[in-house]
Amino acid sequence: MLLAMEWFERVARMRRWTRGGERDPNRVLLLLLALGELHRRGYAPLRYRDVEEPLGELLAEFGPAKPASPGYAFHQLAADGLWEVLTHQGVGSPGPDASTLRAYDAAGRLAPRFAKELMADAAVFTQIVRLLLQLNFEPGLHDDLRTAVGLPPEPAVPASVAAHVEGLLPRARPDVLLRQKVLVAYDCRCAFCGFEGWMGNSVVGLDAARLRWGAFDGYDDLSNALCLCTLHHRLLDRGVLSLTRSGAILVSRHFVGTTESARTLVDSLVGRRVAAPRAGFPGPHRTNVDWHARQVFRGPARTS
Template sequence: MTDNDVIAAFDRMRVWQQGERRAVHKPLLVLFALARVNAGETAMIDWNVAEPHLKDLLEEFGPSGSSKTCHNPFWHLKTDGLWQLQGPSEIISRPASATPTLTELRTLHIQGGFPPELQQALARSPQLVATIGRRIVDAHFPASIRNDVLTGVGLPEEVCEGSSFREKDHRRDPTFREKVLLAYQYRCGICGHDLRLGRQIIGLEAAHIQWFQAKGPDAVPNGIALCSLHHKVFDLGAFTVLPQSFQIVFSQHLVGSDEAAGRMLAFHGAALILPQSRDYFPQPQFLDWHQKWVFKTPARA
């Protein structure tokens, strides 16, 4: 297989989707497997070894509760031609729809990994691993947390610093950032941060409420001006904004020292600093999406 053949094969990976729901199970499994190839690990991995890693990744980067189905991609990725399974024939020969239980995967020590032709192509080219890893993370996660995802799965810094430019395959509105910052009068909607150096705006970003990767539009009502810190924790699900009241609510999972947590949780229960026009207010449909598919439940009282 040529490098282009391998890239095309991973680009064709089918990810479960129902409307605008997030499903990052397969991308996280593939990224984890790529990191193993990059580290020179064996081609196949026992489910008992993979399970705790996938659960941790889904708890950190997936929707709340998604770790309960962490075994699904281990079984279903084979239908994309990117995965092979080894184990007792009575399990391996099942139709794709007959997903094994967690108990079966554990007790029978089912193993999974890239097919030999993919494994060989990836093993001989660290740059190919880097390119595919970046393309996958670009397609499924916002820019604010992509490097966190890559380092979380175990890919090295040189991969994190690369770029596949995959987003150029999709039409983006280059004026989205400026429109959102203007709507919020160039200040963070959470803490009011508005630092400038001359004409240069420092540390202020336009955050998508419903991620572009989940069909969120480049429209001002789907954006909030946030400082870089609040943008990252918003995309990680540390807080959300309630529809109607625009109240800021933090997750119980956000913890830290009294000083660090205190600075962040000082905004818990406060109202979002709203845009200058009602036309720009965050729309409930986008805030609902963030609460369902990004926010780490349960919320603080």
């Protein structure tokens, strides 16, 4: 476990660029892509020209609105001690420029000791993936990310391994009553579309959706949460939807939906006012609204 702890700690140190709460998941996404390749095909170098396109798609889909280039991630990940870049001249990156990486026919691979440890212990592999996801993305995106990079659903791991990882996660504990508080504050209705649904005495299809992500100091509090239906929660986390300080709903121009239901459920939200909570309950704080609009929303917003 001592060797495993070294890798857990290195992953935790690279977790994100924290200045101003800005997201910088570029190296994380490359590492997840490499772990997916290791899981499916075994240990082998990944040529830059082969991963440039899929990495670019991951950056566009799960990174901030202005992601760095694939070349930046390919070059920079080596600084974390988990990755190395190879050219015909030996180990060492020729730089972050994509055209240079292609010209040198650069390839990257997981650091040999790191890969050996991952292949030797499935529990360590599982917890490395979990740590990367927990420290950089909202839980609602984890399954999407696993699918995108070719990783299976998370299996159970020994409690001893899980305990080591728990100690590296953010200290703030989730509020298990947050959903209940949000439901009460918003009268059990989606703040975007007004949906409500019940099965017996249980509310169904409604979530407590955070604006500022838990991995980026987003607390489980009504000032950082909305009551949203499952669909609009997912679209909020993916950056299709956001809102302004004044409470106007934003819809990304990048969203494409050709059916009547897409027009009804998404396009019609453009400019609509988000529902306010009941009197006596706080609405979203402007700092959390601003963070989501800057760091998650895939702008620009539609105007009609």
